[in-house]
Amino acid sequence: MNEPANGSKIKDKNESTVGRGSKETRRLFLQGNEAIAEGAVAAGARFYAGYPITPSSEIAEVCSEKLLEAGGVYIQMEDELGSIAAVIGASLTGVKAFTATSGPGFSLMQENLGVAILGEVPCVVVNVQRSGPSTGLATRPAQADVMQARWGRHGDQHLIVLSPATVQECFELTVTAFNLAERFRVPVVLLADEIVAHMRENVALPDPAQIKIVNRKKPTCPPEEYLPFKPDPDGVPPLADFGSAYVFHVTSSMHGERGYSQNDPANAQAKIRRLFTKLENHLDEILLVKHHYNREEELDLLIVAFGCTVRPARAAALRAFGRKVGVLQLITLWPFPDALVAQAAARARALLVPELNMGQVGREVERVVGKAKPVFGLPKSNGEGFTPGEISARIEEVFACLG
Amino acid sequence: MPGLKTAWKEYLEESMLPHMWCPGCGNGIALGALTRALAELKLPRHKVVVVTGIGCWGKADDYLSTNALHGTHGRALAFATGVKAARPELTVVVLMGDGDGATIGGNHLIHAARRNIDLTAVVVNNYNYGMTGGQVSATTPAGAITSTTRYGNPERDFDLCRLVEAAGANYVARGTVYHVPQLDRLIRDGIAKKGFSFIEVVSPCPTHFGRRNRLGPAVQMMKLLKERAVHVGSAAAKGGELPEGSFFIGKLAERDDPDFNTSYEKMRKKALAKGTESS
Amino acid sequence: MCQIKIDPKRCKHCGICIAFCPQEVFGADCRGAPVVERAEKCTACGLCVMRCPDFALEVGEKGK
Incomplete structure (x- = not known):
């Protein structure tokens, strides 16, 4: 439970097939960005619109080839505002669509990401984080878009954000991102980072038949009765395709169940509330973490880490001789996994949050467990990743402080 | 065309009428033309x-x-x-x-x-941003008064049709x-034409542009359209220079260059052939 | 003679139908709302329907 399921495979002339688990499992030496592109194709994505930006451009380059070979569409738009807009337009015709970018482009996408949230349009946005603000230390690593991913748009809204820590996870979580987007009619942000995206590792791509694929719910009622924003009991309305017998409207304006604009305050409140509850009532399907320690044991220190910081954190935990230090890897960053963090924290004396930003996830951890446990931070924003030694040094400081 | 008098209603969502546009705004007329073309x-x-984008239209x-x-x-x-795509x-x-399509969306x-x-x-x-109170846009004529050019517009305006023609559209009309x-015909032909079609519809905004520039109420502004529009095929059009404030109407450019989807399909066929070979 | 229907819920009294009817079929009431004054002159050309910004006009076929 709350551990992610495995991802997939697609044919390639350079593949080597070895019998690990499935006879169709391929092992490839891939870069994180390439694994994301493979994951998207495996998840059924057939439309990509994007604008080149380092360190995400390899995703576009691979898609410009693989999506065409799969019968899909790759289009390079004139900017990132247009990219996400085209993704939304394509998704409404029933195709799984996505884009990839980095910080500056992600900033440009925010307004239209709001359209996808309010219009409940399934899509995936990959943000390969780089140093900022602005052009910043182009194009060095950072993890400083955690809050932007959650709160970057105006208005009340909710969405899902996942963070991969390995190249294998780049593949698997891209599949998961599409599945969650389709399941909940919501945009999902895959919040990768420069280190994970440009790192090369051996990746196992499973037999496509073994990959769990979720497709959006389609309406089953007669076309004239279809209401594109009338939720099923699970809070998620079925979504038809433009061009099918179901004629419907999607609008960035507040709207009623018919999808036509509507200013009624009660309707607006109910709609905004549902944008939250359709996710919050299904946290068991959304929240993913990994426990890199024995969960039966009490810990002296729980390190909470995500993305490229997980690996040095795990190395540092192993070096903490004589102390029990575990790493809780956050995969789902939003909705924030409050209960899972609290559960893990209950068996630890203190918490440490190393992250390549000035404390964005640390503050969330403090919000969740700050009253019960001491929470220490290790912020870093100099355009470099963590070394295990840096985290080890901070662990020593924490223990000195705890006494 | 007797059938047309009612057939176009199929495309109109009459339950949403009366619409939100001001008295004498041309948007309703353009909407009618679109439904008849469909x-x-x-x-x-x-x-x-x-x-659609954001704005009155x-x-x-x-x-x-x-x-x-x-x-x-x-x-x-x-x-x-x-x-x-x-x-x-x-x-x-x-x-x-014009604000939506040619200024922020240029x-x-x-x-x-x-x-x-x-x-x-x-x-x-309609030469200005109607919905937000009549501010200057990229099509506001030089010298015109808007809520943000109180002493006259210091900037030149775009000729949208020439812009779009130069950029490569297959069909351009005003x-x-x-x-x-x-x-009705221009919109119909634009929809029927393969490739990018662009129809500029000159329309009055009596509430803002007309009032600030003393162009009179809607009826006066409609009369101005009648006086200032010059049909491209007409004798007057062939006479040379357009008088100040006048503009051509009609089909201004047409060509038969391949459209995006057709060109794309060729590339995709190549890619699909490669995909078949390697599997 | 044609049936000319004006929907008072939609009409915003812009005066376009009154000003541009080639047969001057319409007059105005004291609030500027159009009234059909010379229905017998209507040729059912449909221009008023097409130019009405408010979808407030309907004109029947000639003789109906």
């Missing part, structure tokens, strides 16, 4: 997607019974590009004002024309809401 082409509602989707996607300010053509068999019509406009993607853009040009039978 009716004349006998396009089934479910095969039509109308994409961008509210038009609320009064249509086709599929619709109402996006953000300036981005309608980009949303529409996604729809059309993914589903080439759909008829995609994009409704934008980049998407030239790129949609360059790509020659088979969309029909109907840009209602009409007015006074010359309605012609406007």
